[in-house]
Amino acid sequence: MKTLLSLAATAALALTTTASAQSAQERLDDRYNYALAAGYKAMMLCSAMATSERLGGSRTEESVHEWELTGIYPVLDPIIRDLPYEIVRYSVDGMANPPVYQVRVEWADDMPARAATQSVNGGCYVEPIGASLAEPLPLSAESANANVADDGWTTNSAVLSGSAKDRLGDAAFDMSYGEGSRTTAALVIRGDAIIMERYAQGFGADTPQRTWSVAKSIASTLVGIGLLADGIDVNEPIGLNYWRQGGAPDLRNQITIDHALRMATGRYSDTPGNRTDPLYWGGSTVDETAMRWPVVHAPGTVFRYANNDTLLAVRTVDRFLGYYGAEDLLSRFGMDRTIAETDWRGGYVLSSQVWSTARDLGRLGQLYLNDGVWDGERILPEGWVEYISDPSGPQPEGTDWGYGAGWWTFRRPEGNAFEGIPDDAFAARGNRGQYVVVVPSRDVVIVRRGEDMVGTRFDIAAFTRDVLAALEEGGSD
Structure with missing residues (x-):
């Protein structure tokens, strides 16, 4: 899915000062903050969803926005939730909800989207700023399905009333x-x-x-x-x-x-x-x-x-x-x-x-x-x-x-x-x-x-x- 850049995010591009009043370094720092915000969002969406699915569960995009992407660093918080994003999944025959391959977040008209990619162990890594983005290769159903054993915990309800x-x-x-x-x-x-x-x-x-x-x-x-x-x-x-x-x-x-x-x-x-x-x-x-x-x-x-x-x-x-x-x-x-x-x-x-x-x-x-x-x-x-x-x-x-x-x-x-x-x-x-x-x-x-x-x-x-x-x-x- 891909969200639309809201008016709030568009307004935030101006940040707290006009472009004409900013120094070259301030403009550079603002641009870098947008790149970081996009990387932060890509990583949180990718990691939360990919790790949960790898362990046999699930996290929704809405849940990640509500929890991981709310109340964060003051510089990034006004920007991050409204940045447009796309969740790219693998293609797996017969699977309605195949594993996450990559999350891509747009941040600048003249640069590739920031991306986080699922690694072989089920976590994600953030791609370098400006990295070109490739499409996923097909996965087999065997490698895509989660297989998690019981965690072996016991409970003792008598210790505390x-x-x-x-x-x-x-x-x-x-x-x-x-x-x-x-x-x-x-x-x-x-x-x-x-x-x-x-x-x-x-x-x-x-x-x-x-x-x-x-x-x-x-x-x-x-x-x-x-x-x-x-x-x-x-x-x-x-x-x-x-x-x-x-x-x-x-x-x-x-x-x-x-x-x-x-x-x-x-x-x-x-x-x-x-x-x-x-x-x-x-x-x-x-x-x-x-x-x-x-x-x-x-x-x-x-x-x-x-x-x-x-x-x-x-x-x-x-x-x-x-x-x-x-x-x-x-x-x-x-x-x-x-x-x-x-x-x-x-x-x-x-x-x-x-x-x-x-x-x-x-x-x-x-x-x-x-x-x-x-x-x-x-x-x-x-x-x-x-x-x-x-x-x-x-x-x-x-x-x-x-x-x-x-x-x-x-x-x-x-x-x-x-x-x-x-x-x-x-x-x-x-x-x-x-x-x-x-x-x-x-x-x-x-x-x-x-x-x-x-x-x-x-x-x-x-x-x-x-x-x-x-x-x-x-x-x-």
């Missing part, structure tokens, strides 16, 4: 934990069983959503798996191999795996560290975007939250991931409904670009409850849980949260400011309200998924505290 589950579930969805927050899933696990689970209308146990920066904790996990397999220590240099004339070493050669996991490489980038728009929406590659920045601080001395640092850490296990594939490695501990997306050259974008279900993120938490062991097999190195949850490196400023190695912690080196939450608790956190909280001492995992409006925040600490308190009380009112 019905009234406690209703109270916690209602509060998670009615903005009690943040005005403007929009919860799509809330899941509580104790031990090996689900004890509370609720979804927004249109979402369910098999609905994948973008993890955003929860992917960083998944990346840390994959790095741990690779380091165990290859016998590599986190304090070894990453091996950037920069050398100056005469053989003098570059300071970047001192960056270790630990520095990258702890957001302490000391590297510069020309945007805030959480904004990697050229890679996420612009069609650049991991190598082009993340690898070549200079250092402005000695490695290991300053915390700076940066997507590029996670991508650099993943580089240490590139060959390992390339051989086994992220999906196969994640399935070793039950994350069978998780798809790790790549750039158009096949580089994993594990700082954000992963689509997963709430239940699969529960499996991630369970692996850490089990000290990195799954079905009797050690998946993560011994001591990895303590390592990733130890805020021993440089710490973020202006927050009560600490940072470990790819995971956030509820304690900082100076102590725990979160009353009612044990010191050993740690969490994966992502944009728009993605959370996985692990509390080893209470044998509990809490997963919250959302599509929170920009500028709003779900209070995951308060929700965690209330869940733990209800469990302490045995679920009674």
Whole structure:
């Protein structure tokens, strides 16, 4: 289907100033923002629909517009929903709704549409700005049909009373934990069983959503798996191999795996560290975007939250991931409904670009409850849980949260400011309200998924505290 460019979008082309009043750079930036908005829209439509269909479900265009494409970055939000788009599907004999091949979004009269294309693993990648677009080849029905096994979860309804589950579930969805927050899933696990689970209308146990920066904790996990397999220590240099004339070493050669996991490489980038728009929406590659920045601080001395640092850490296990594939490695501990997306050259974008279900993120938490062991097999190195949850490196400023190695912690080196939450608790956190909280001492995992409006925040600490308190009380009112 193809939408029509509305009057609102046409008016937005003028943005806030007239063309005659803009500098050449401002006009260039405006044009770039339209290219990014089109890439953002193409990726969200393609990924949401393709991953859901790959896992045996479905997402409608209307649902993606309502959730993923509403309440986003202020610069892109007024533009994005009205950009004309086309969903191109494969041709499959006998199939009424064949898989998505590509989503194309128009953004400029003199340039090709921005496009996101489904990859062989069921995720999508964004094509470079200006890329020419090809038509899909026919698919066989065998390769097009989804085949997803049961996820193997058990439930234990006796741990929390019905009234406690209703109270916690209602509060998670009615903005009690943040005005403007929009919860799509809330899941509580104790031990090996689900004890509370609720979804927004249109979402369910098999609905994948973008993890955003929860992917960083998944990346840390994959790095741990690779380091165990290859016998590599986190304090070894990453091996950037920069050398100056005469053989003098570059300071970047001192960056270790630990520095990258702890957001302490000391590297510069020309945007805030959480904004990697050229890679996420612009069609650049991991190598082009993340690898070549200079250092402005000695490695290991300053915390700076940066997507590029996670991508650099993943580089240490590139060959390992390339051989086994992220999906196969994640399935070793039950994350069978998780798809790790790549750039158009096949580089994993594990700082954000992963689509997963709430239940699969529960499996991630369970692996850490089990000290990195799954079905009797050690998946993560011994001591990895303590390592990733130890805020021993440089710490973020202006927050009560600490940072470990790819995971956030509820304690900082100076102590725990979160009353009612044990010191050993740690969490994966992502944009728009993605959370996985692990509390080893209470044998509990809490997963919250959302599509929170920009500028709003779900209070995951308060929700965690209330869940733990209800469990302490045995679920009674």
